[in-house]
Amino acid sequence: MCSHIFNERNRSFSGREVIMINTDAEGIVVDRPNRFLCIVNITKPVTMESEMVHVHDPGRLEDILYPGNRVLLKRAAEGKRKTKWDLIAGDIMGEWVLVNSSWHRKISEWVIQNKIIPFLNGIDTVIPEKKFGDSRLDFLLMEKEKSIWVEVKGCTLARGSVALFPDAPTIRGRRHLEELIKARNEGHEAVVLILVFRQEAESFSANKVIDPDFALTFSKAIDAGVKVFPLCFSYEENTIHFRSLLPVFQKS
Structure with missing residues (x-):
């Protein structure tokens, strides 16, 4: 049996600009020796071979970071680092897909501040990185006497028209859900x-x-009353755009 669960009315905000993420180079993946490192041959604006690039995403990214695929890079800030570049996005069927989780905070703050989700419209206090139980959750939101614990997850995998999370086993992700159930x-x-x-x-x-x-x-969390809001974004011309709120699809 299959069901679609709508936690809010599905509304489209296609084209709304969220944040700019400028890049400095385009390249071709050569190898990914470990989950935090990618070897890239830079092709634009100049040619540079075998550059080490930091991957700020612990997922497998197997349909993005494979040899021969195109990626976008940003030059890293000066400091004590082994890599001079950060991976920003990868090519999927001619579209750029953000694969850098360091931007998730700013994107989720934009969602909250711009009242994209009606359930969160009355928020008057936003506290990031607040500890609950044995975990540090992304936000504690306050609305008068009501507290709302929020965890943010980034999704870069899709099969057909269905977005899927995670793309690698995640004990940490499961623990976060367990904390939300406890909340x-x-x-x-x-x-x-x-x-x-x-x-x-x-x-x-x-x-x-x-x-x-x-x-x-995840199913237990929904049954416990945890609200799930999948939000679809695109990355075009160095800008993240909000497209729509997606339904949650469950098989039972």
């Missing part, structure tokens, strides 16, 4: 913001194939 049981509100960077996505689902434990906990 609900203690009388708080709890929210998961899924930042989907695959603009072909029309719905979102937990990735049962990659991480069945996460998918099971």
